[in-house]
Amino acid sequence: xxxxxxxxxAAIASGTVIxxxxxxxxxxxxxxxxxxxxxxxxxxxxxxxxxxxRVFPNPFxxxxxxxxxxxxxxxxxxxxxxxxxxxxxxxGLGLSFFGAGLxxxxxxxxxGWTAPVPFQSxxxxxxxxxxxxxxxxxxxxxxxxxxxxxxPPVVTFMLYRTRHGMHLRAVGEDPAAADACGIPVNRxxxxxxxxGCALAATGGAYITLAFTPSxxxxxxxxxxxxxxxxxxxxxxxxxxxxxxALLFGSVISLGFVAQIQGWGIxxxxxxxxxxxxxxLLMAIPIALRSKAVRNLSASPSALGVPYxxxxx
Amino acid sequence: xxxxxxxxxxxxxxxxxxxxxxxxxxxxIRLLAVILALVLVGIVLKLGGFAPLTxxxxxxxxxxxxxxxxxxxxxxxxxxxLTGLAVAVGMRMRLWNIGADGQLYxxxxxxxxxxxxxxxxxxxxxxxxxxxxxxxxxLWILIPALLRAYWxxxxxxxxxxxxxxxxxxxxxxxxxxxxxxxxxxxSSTRRLPYELPMIGNSYxxxxxFIPIIVAVLLTLAIQNTRxxxxxxxxxxxxxxxxxxxxxxxRQILVVMxxxxxxxxxxxxxxxAGTTHRLSGTLSNSYGYMGIVVAALANxxxxxxxxxxxxxxxxLNAGIVLQTSGLSVNAMVAINGVILIFxxxxxxxxxxxxxxxxxxxxxxxxxxxxxxxxxxxx
Numbered sequence: 001x002x003x004x005x006x007x008x009x010a011a012i013a014s015g016t017v018i019x020x021x022x023x024x025x026x027x028x029x030x031x032x033x034x035x036x037x038x039x040x041x042x043x044x045x046x047x048x049x050x051x052x053x054r055v056f057p058n059p060f061x062x063x064x065x066x067x068x069x070x071x072x073x074x075x076x077x078x079x080x081x082x083x084x085x086x087x088x089x090x091x092g093l094g095l096s097f098f099g100a101g102l103x104x105x106x107x108x109x110x111x112g113w114t115a116p117v118p119f120q121s122x123x124x125x126x127x128x129x130x131x132x133x134x135x136x137x138x139x140x141x142x143x144x145x146x147x148x149x150x151x152p153p154v155v156t157f158m159l160y161r162t163r164h165g166m167h168l169r170a171v172g173e174d175p176a177a178a179d180a181c182g183i184p185v186n187r188x189x190x191x192x193x194x195x196g197c198a199l200a201a202t203g204g205a206y207i208t209l210a211f212t213p214s215x216x217x218x219x220x221x222x223x224x225x226x227x228x229x230x231x232x233x234x235x236x237x238x239x240x241x242x243x244x245a246l247l248f249g250s251v252i253s254l255g256f257v258a259q260i261q262g263w264g265i266x267x268x269x270x271x272x273x274x275x276x277x278x279x280l281l282m283a284i285p286i287a288l289r290s291k292a293v294r295n296l297s298a299s300p301s302a303l304g305v306p307y308x309x310x311x312x
Numbered sequence: 313x314x315x316x317x318x319x320x321x322x323x324x325x326x327x328x329x330x331x332x333x334x335x336x337x338x339x340x341i342r343l344l345a346v347i348l349a350l351v352l353v354g355i356v357l358k359l360g361g362f363a364p365l366t367x368x369x370x371x372x373x374x375x376x377x378x379x380x381x382x383x384x385x386x387x388x389x390x391x392x393x394l395t396g397l398a399v400a401v402g403m404r405m406r407l408w409n410i411g412a413d414g415q416l417y418x419x420x421x422x423x424x425x426x427x428x429x430x431x432x433x434x435x436x437x438x439x440x441x442x443x444x445x446x447x448x449x450x451l452w453i454l455i456p457a458l459l460r461a462y463w464x465x466x467x468x469x470x471x472x473x474x475x476x477x478x479x480x481x482x483x484x485x486x487x488x489x490x491x492x493x494x495x496x497x498x499s500s501t502r503r504l505p506y507e508l509p510m511i512g513n514s515y516x517x518x519x520x521f522i523p524i525i526v527a528v529l530l531t532l533a534i535q536n537t538r539x540x541x542x543x544x545x546x547x548x549x550x551x552x553x554x555x556x557x558x559x560x561x562r563q564i565l566v567v568m569x570x571x572x573x574x575x576x577x578x579x580x581x582x583x584a585g586t587t588h589r590l591s592g593t594l595s596n597s598y599g600y601m602g603i604v605v606a607a608l609a610n611x612x613x614x615x616x617x618x619x620x621x622x623x624x625x626x627l628n629a630g631i632v633l634q635t636s637g638l639s640v641n642a643m644v645a646i647n648g649v650i651l652i653f654x655x656x657x658x659x660x661x662x663x664x665x666x667x668x669x670x671x672x673x674x675x676x677x678x679x680x681x682x683x684x685x686x687x688x689x
Contacts, residue, residue, distance in 0.1 A: 036468065040648070080652055080655065080656050084656050084659055084660070085659055086652075086655035086656040086658065086659050087655045087658065089408055089468065090603075090607050090651055090652070090654065090655035091651070091652050091655045091656070093410070093600075093603060093648075093651060094647075094648040094649065094650070094651030094652035094655065095648060095652065096648065097600065097644050097645065097647050097648030097651065098644075098645050098648030098649055098652070099648070100641075100644060100645075100648075101641045101642060101643070101644030101645025101646070101647070101648060102641070102645045104639070104641035104644070105639050105641040105642050105645065108639065108641075217641075222473070222476050225469060225472055225473060226473075228469055229469045229473070232465075232466060232469070266484055266488070268480045268481065268483055268484035268488075269480070269484065271480045272476070272477045272480045272481065275473040275474070275476045275477050276473075276477060278469075278473055279455070279470055279473055279474070282459075282465060282466075282469065282470065283459060283463070283465060286463045286464075286465060287463075
């Protein structure tokens with residue numbers, strides 16, 4: 001019983017990082033900008049969060065630092081991609097190399113250091129006493145509540161029930177038509193790319209301030225890429241994305257369990273599981289669709305295409 | 313991007329899109345991208361207390377100024393050019409193979425498997441290892457290729473995730489069943505019994521010629537064969553290719569598998585020529601740097617030769633400067649900056665400054681002859 005409860009707890013915690021980054025990416029991709037630099041942004045956000053604890057031992061200050069770093073990187077990326085219309089794939093990969101390299105270089109003096117003041121868990125009185133899920137779901141740092149209970153519903157509501165959300169979706173589907181209606185295409189793209197980066201940096205901050213409150217190089221472990229994959233799994237909708245994040249988190253925590261219980265699977269193979277299962281997760285929605293609609297992608301139609309007003 | 317600066321005479325300056333971008337401008341822009349990136353790095357280093365010019369001079373001296381340095385650059389260029397070719401051939405069809413690193417590992421893995429378990433005369437074994445390397449790389453890209461061809465699943469993420477899997481697979485074998493039980497080296501296999509022969513007294517092995525041969529073959533194939541033509545058409549517009557009856561699905565598979573095979577080749581050359589042992593740290597991000605190489609070369613195999621060598625010199629400089637406090641991570645970051653600048657530069661090259669009378673800002677540009685952009689070699 002305790003094992004199951006522990007697995008759920010670890011799954012939810014692992015999932016939080018992914019949800020934060022993935023919803024950020026979802027917003028950016030809905031506006032038509034694919035941000036492949038999430039991994040680098042996450043790494044720099046994680047570093048910024050824990051590095052500020054050297055000066056201000058308060059996790060919220062660290063969080064603020066991470067968000068600032070994310071916004072800054074977002075501005076750089078959006079300028080290159082939206083304003084200058086450079087190739088999103090190349091700029092994204094460049095951002096991710098830059099972030100990974102820079103965080104490794106700047107974080108070297110901090111290697112192995114544990115955060116003195118990580119995020120404290122906030123216990124919700126009645127719900128936390130539920131058997132099995134109570135402790136896992138309702139006795140977590142506030143970022144977990146934010147990622148699971150606040151962010152997805154808010155984003156879903158915004159996207160599908162507000163005019164602004166409709167504008168956003170329009171920009172991602174057919175920016176020329178949106179532009180003709182007077183919607184500021186590039187401004188929306190710029191804004192949501194920056195928001196996406198800020199959320200990814202928040203995910204990074206969660207890693208170093210709550211999940212494993214310490215810093216080593218490569219602590220993000222490819223989660224930025226997995227977040228991008230999960231956006232595809234969730235067909236660009238927030239709720240299936242959360243499901244995917246939970247599934248992914250469960251795979252990771254099963255890996256932990258297998259190691260602890262000594263099931264005899266070599267650790268290298270256990271370490272492969274998250275990545276292999278992500279590929280599987282990406283393929284499932286397409287496999288499940290009927291043959292007729294299989295090749296119709298659920299992605300926003302203008303994803304990855306820089307917007308150029310005709311005649312420019 | 314249209315910017316206006318009003319000059320009293322009534323004429324204004326505009327950024328106007330070019331009708332056709334000459335090759336020399338494309339090359340210049342990319343060179344400028346690399347130089348600007350290095351300048352930026354220099355500024356950052358200055359702020360961090362280093363002396364960038366001294367470091368730069370020292371790096372250039374030790375990399376291009378000594379025979380050893382030049383040879384090291386050539387040795388480093390070999391995998392970089394091959395992974396660059398792997399990415400470039402996919403780029404021609406707008407397919408992104410980000411998994412070159414993992415395919416490199418699997419190529420090395422397959423070659424090591426053959427070398428450690430099969431015995432035979434060296435030339436035969438080396439040929440077998442080459443074939444095994446290419447097949448290893450192809451197998452590793454097979455699933456992402458199938459998913460992309462048949463289900464249009466984003467190949468960037470699938471190929472990239474397999475990189476992580478590859479490192480762990482190789483690490484398992486290197487510290488497990490194949491580990492070196494005799495030497496004090498804990499994390500790699502034992503020395504491979506078959507090696508690529510060296511060239512005379514130098515540090516170079518004959519494998520350094522392979523990237524050049526492959527680049528020449530690829531250039532000829534892309535420009536002069538039907539396959540190359542089909543690849544170029546698909547890269548230009550998939551729907552046009554489909555209307556023309558070109559088997560797009562098959563070409564996607566062929567090109568991606570070719571890309572994987574090239575990366576696998578770089579793996580076996582690395583393990584049989586340079587390191588002689590398989591370990592989880594075989595690749596110095598060669599696969600990722602291959603992307604930078606291909607981007608700088610704009611998909612042209614000849615350009616990959618030049619860009620690959622350039623980046624090898626840069627990588628070598630980074631290694632040399634490690635003694636002065638620069639870390640390997642800095643090289644990765646610099647590569648990222650180069651990539652972003654090159655991507656922006658590609659767009660910048662498409663515009664030029666034009667001075668026109670202020671009453672005609674909205675004219676669709678018609679500068680001289682209309683000219684269909686030529687795919688350069």
